[in-house]
Amino acid sequence: MNVEQISIFIENKSGRLAEITSILDEAGINIRALSLADTSDFGILRLIVNDREKAKSILKERGFTVNKTEVVAVEVPDRPGGLARILKTLDSAAINVEYMYAFVERCGENAVIIFRFDETDKAINTLQANGIAILDGERLYRM
Amino acid sequence: MYFNEEFETMPKAALESLQLKRLQNVLERVYANVPFYRNSFDKAGIRPGDVKGLADLQRLPFTTKQDMRDSYPYGLFAAPLEEIVRIHASSGTTGKPTVVGYTRKDIDNWSDLMARSFAAAGVHKGDIIHNAYGYGLFTGGLGAHYGAERLGASVIPISGGNTKRQIMIMQDFGSTVLTCTPSYSLFMAEEAAAEGVDFKSMKLKVGIFGAEPWSETMRQEIEAKLDIAAIDIYGLSEIMGPGVAIECIEAKQGLHIWEDHFIPEIINPETGQRVADGELGELVITTITKQGIPLIRYRTRDITRLIKEPCVCGRTHARIARLSGRSDDMLIIRGVNVFPSQIESILVGIEGVEPHYLLVVDRKGTLDTLEVQVEVNDSLFSDEIKVLQALGKRIEKEIKDTLGVTCTAKLVEAKTIQRSEGKATRVIDKRKL
Ligand SMILES: [Zn+2]
Numbered sequence: 001m002n003v004e005q006i007s008i009f010i011e012n013k014s015g016r017l018a019e020i021t022s023i024l025d026e027a028g029i030n031i032r033a034l035s036l037a038d039t040s041d042f043g044i045l046r047l048i049v050n051d052r053e054k055a056k057s058i059l060k061e062r063g064f065t066v067n068k069t070e071v072v073a074v075e076v077p078d079r080p081g082g083l084a085r086i087l088k089t090l091d092s093a094a095i096n097v098e099y100m101y102a103f104v105e106r107c108g109e110n111a112v113i114i115f116r117f118d119e120t121d122k123a124i125n126t127l128q129a130n131g132i133a134i135l136d137g138e139r140l141y142r143m
Numbered sequence: 144m145y146f147n148e149e150f151e152t153m154p155k156a157a158l159e160s161l162q163l164k165r166l167q168n169v170l171e172r173v174y175a176n177v178p179f180y181r182n183s184f185d186k187a188g189i190r191p192g193d194v195k196g197l198a199d200l201q202r203l204p205f206t207t208k209q210d211m212r213d214s215y216p217y218g219l220f221a222a223p224l225e226e227i228v229r230i231h232a233s234s235g236t237t238g239k240p241t242v243v244g245y246t247r248k249d250i251d252n253w254s255d256l257m258a259r260s261f262a263a264a265g266v267h268k269g270d271i272i273h274n275a276y277g278y279g280l281f282t283g284g285l286g287a288h289y290g291a292e293r294l295g296a297s298v299i300p301i302s303g304g305n306t307k308r309q310i311m312i313m314q315d316f317g318s319t320v321l322t323c324t325p326s327y328s329l330f331m332a333e334e335a336a337a338e339g340v341d342f343k344s345m346k347l348k349v350g351i352f353g354a355e356p357w358s359e360t361m362r363q364e365i366e367a368k369l370d371i372a373a374i375d376i377y378g379l380s381e382i383m384g385p386g387v388a389i390e391c392i393e394a395k396q397g398l399h400i401w402e403d404h405f406i407p408e409i410i411n412p413e414t415g416q417r418v419a420d421g422e423l424g425e426l427v428i429t430t431i432t433k434q435g436i437p438l439i440r441y442r443t444r445d446i447t448r449l450i451k452e453p454c455v456c457g458r459t460h461a462r463i464a465r466l467s468g469r470s471d472d473m474l475i476i477r478g479v480n481v482f483p484s485q486i487e488s489i490l491v492g493i494e495g496v497e498p499h500y501l502l503v504v505d506r507k508g509t510l511d512t513l514e515v516q517v518e519v520n521d522s523l524f525s526d527e528i529k530v531l532q533a534l535g536k537r538i539e540k541e542i543k544d545t546l547g548v549t550c551t552a553k554l555v556e557a558k559t560i561q562r563s564e565g566k567a568t569r570v571i572d573k574r575k576l
Contacts, residue, residue, distance in 0.1 A: 007526035009519045011556050037528050042519075042554050044526055065519050065557045069526040098527055116526065 002070040002120060003137040004052050008045040009065040012038060020045060023062055029055045032141065033114055035101035048073075048103070048114065050141045070120050073103060073140050075110040075133040083113070086132055093126040095119060105143045107135060112143075146262035146294065147255065150403050151458045158459060161403055163197055165431035170194055170203075173437055176221045179214055180439065200406065200429065201417060205440045208241060211381060216242040222434045232280045233380045240280070243380055244435040250289065252432055256401050257290020257386035263399060263458070264351050264374040265392035266320050268295035271346075273313050275323035276354070278302045282384030283354055287322045290386060296320070303327070306334045317346045321371070325352040325361055332368040343370045349392070351376050353385055356466055360498065375465055381441060382428050388463055397450045397462030404432045407463065408440070409449050412470035413480065423448045423482060425470040426463060444470045446482055474504055474570065476511045479548050483569045486515060489541050495522040496538075499560045505573040513550040515542065518557045 010016040017036065024031060024047075033048040049055045052068065059066045076082045090097060096118045103112035112135060117123040127134060145151045153161070170191035173180040183204045184190065193199065211219060216239075220227065228247050232240035245253065266272065272291045276283030284302055291298035299316060301309055303323070310331060313321070321328060328350055335342055350369060353376035365373040377398050378385035387405060388398035400407050409424040410417055418424040426443045446469060450462040467484030474481045483502055490496045501516040515538060525531055531554055538552035561568055 005526070007524070009524050009531075009554075009556060011554075011559075039528060039532065042531065044528060044531070046526060063556070063558050065521055065524045067521065067524050067526065 002124075003048065003073045003114065003135070003140055005069050005071045005114065005116075006047050006049065006052055006056055006059075007067050007069055008047070008059060010043050010045055012041060012043055017045065020059065020064070023058060024049065024055055027054060027058050029058075032105070032143065033101065033103045035099070035114075037099065046099075046101070048140065052141075069116065072115045072117060072120060072124060072127075073135040073137075074113050074115055074127060075107050075135060076113050078106075078109055078111050082111075086113075086127070089126060089130045089132065090117075090123065093122070095123045095126060103140070103143075107143070112140070144262050144265065144267060145458075146259040151259060151460065153403065153459055155459055158402055159197060162406055162431060165403075166197070166200065166406065166429065167191065167194055169429075169431050169433070169437045170439070172434075173221050173439060177219055179210065179219055197406070200408070200440070203440055205415065205427065205442050206438050207442050208381070208444070211241040212239055215239045217244065219436050219438070220244050221437050222246050227435055229285075231282045231285075231380055231384065241381060243282075246434040249383075249433055249435050252404060253286060253383055253386065254289040254293040256383070256404060257286055258293035259401065260376060260386040260389040261290055261294050261296065261320075261351070263389050263391045263456070264320075264376075265349055265372070266294065266296060266351075270296040270319045271317055272296050272298045272320040272322060273301060273309070273316075273318035273347075274298055275301055275303055275309060275321065275327060276385070282378070282380040286378065286384035286386060287351075306331055307338065310335050310338060310340055313347065314340065314345055319346050319348050321347055321350040321369070323350075323352065324354050325357040325365060325373070326355060328352060328365050328369060328373075329361075332365075342368065345370075347371050349374060351389070353377060356468070358498075359465070377463065377466070379443060379445075381438060382430055382443070383433070387428070391454060391456040391458060393456040394454050396454075397464050399454070399456075399458050399460045399462050400428075402460045405430055407449060407461065409447070410442075411480065412442075412444075412473055413475065418448075420451065421448055423467065423485065442470075446470055446472070446484065472570065474502070474513075474572065476504060476513050476548050479546065481513075481546055481548055485546055486542060487569075489545055490515075490517060490538065493534075493537065493541065495520070500569065501555075501560050502570045503573065504570065511574070513548060514553050515539075515550050516553045516555050516560060518560055519554045520557050 030050040035046045037044045056066050098116040100113055100115045174191045187204045189202050226246045227244040229245045232242045274287050276287050278284030288298055349372045351374045362373045375390045377388040388400035390398050406429040408427040410427050412425040426445045426447050427440050429439050430437050445466050447463040447466050472483055490500055491498050499518055503514040505512045535552040542550050
């Protein structure tokens with residue numbers, strides 16, 4: 001059910017982001033979604049790719065610090081209030097969203113948003129109980 | 144096991160009165176026989192007779208490496224050359240070496256102190272000592288050699304070099320003790336592994352390592368790879384050679400400095416004043432029994448602290464902590480003295496932080512700034528910004544709380560800070576650029 005995201009530590013030096021994307025490109029790895037969170041000194045690049053293991057090992061070989069985290073891909077109806085309803089549901093269940101970002105591809109009529117929760121399982125249960133669709137990892141990587 | 148129990152376990156009061164008697168004696172001798180000391184004492188307005196107690200030692204001027212160079216080669220000798228039976232010299236990296244001369248009595252004392260040091264490391268008669276310190280002008284080889292013979296152990300004077308042969312001899316001769324630099328022992332371990340020789344199958348039980356800076360991490364590595372206890376020894380040719388101080392095998396917690404022959408002091412290298420008990424500073428040594436070239440308040444440039452608490456081994460002599468750098472490395476940041484080694488020990492105390500760091504000192508306007516760069520490795524990394532920011536804040540807080548210096552922690556990518564044992568660049572001081 002869960003989706004694996006890889007995160008990479010980068011210093012805010014120019015060219016680092018391009019370096020990573022070209023390393024992955026050369027290795028034939030497809031980036032399905034990407035988000036960069038940064039401070040004045042460093043950044044964390046978060047990626048959903050089609051081949052996590054390969055991406056992780058190839059980046060480690062090149063000296064990057066990489067880890068894997070479980071995130072949740074949620075289908076968000078593409079209409080006003082779609083996202084608001086989801087956030088409200090989470091809020092009333094007292095579930096924290098650490099961060100979120102959009103997935104490139106759509107799933108039919110719906111947008112896909114990647115969520116990082118502090119309590120992943122509880123979040124999944126809550127969302128499903130409220131009729132909100134969650135995308136399976138295997139399906140997502142192939143999208 | 145003691146080599147000379149009476150002196151090694153002498154009660155503090157008796158030790159201090161012996162020190163005072165010997166100090167007064169050496170001051171008379173250098174004042175009478177060494178023009179350099181006569182001049183420097185006169186300039187400082189102090190006569191040997193003014194030293195009534197050990198506390199008066201602080202009133203005497205320091206002796207530096209430069210003073211030794213200026214007196215090249217024999218200017219600081221306090222005994223006539225006819226009385227000198229051995230001459231050693233340090234390998235200065237620039238210019239002339241510093242020269243030291245030993246009378247027969249000096250060699251005798253040195254042998255005793257080195258034998259004491261061996262005994263403190265758990266070595267005794269019947270042991271086979273593989274002495275891979277260099278024999279020659281350098282004091283390491285002969286110093287350890289004479290001590291080994293004094294103790295009654297069998298010494299193999301193998302000196303340095305030809306590592307394959309060293310390993311063969313160590314194996315065939317059944318060596319039980321290894322003396323060399325810590326880095327050479329690791330090199331031996333690598334060579335042995337390449338040759339298919341397992342150190343665990345050897346009789347080696349203890350290694351006595353000195354003559355270069357090393358760390359606790361390196362000790363663990365040596366102990367694991369050579370399957371021995373690794374003991375830290377301290378000495379410098381100006382003061383005597385190896386055997387000035389050594390760890391006891393019972394505690395391996397600081398090096399006993401033989402106080403019946405040497406008086407240690409710890410000073411602030413900037414002000415020359417003694418630091419408070421237990422604080423880090425530059426080690427200053429006064430030799431109180433040497434005849435050939437006694438040194439008064441010699442500035443070693445080595446950074447350590449004095450441990451005066453009693454030791455489990457029963458020796459009453461104070462200990463110096465493992466050396467944590469050279470006084471030349473000291474930084475003054477907004478008026479606070481900071482040694483890179485202090486920051487290192489704070490960093491390694493934070494779980495997951497590796498001892499690879501870089502300090503960048505700069506000046507913004509009139510204010511000094513300190514940036515502490517720490518690598519983000521797998522165990523520190525998180526996909527959440529706030530976790531990494533909390534790590535940075537924690538480093539800043541611990542440094543502030545411990546050293547009183549405000550800094551900014553900068554997280555950098557793994558393996559981007561230069562590595563190498565001992566000589567890695569730890570500090571970039573842009574104020575001096
Ligand atoms: Zn002890």
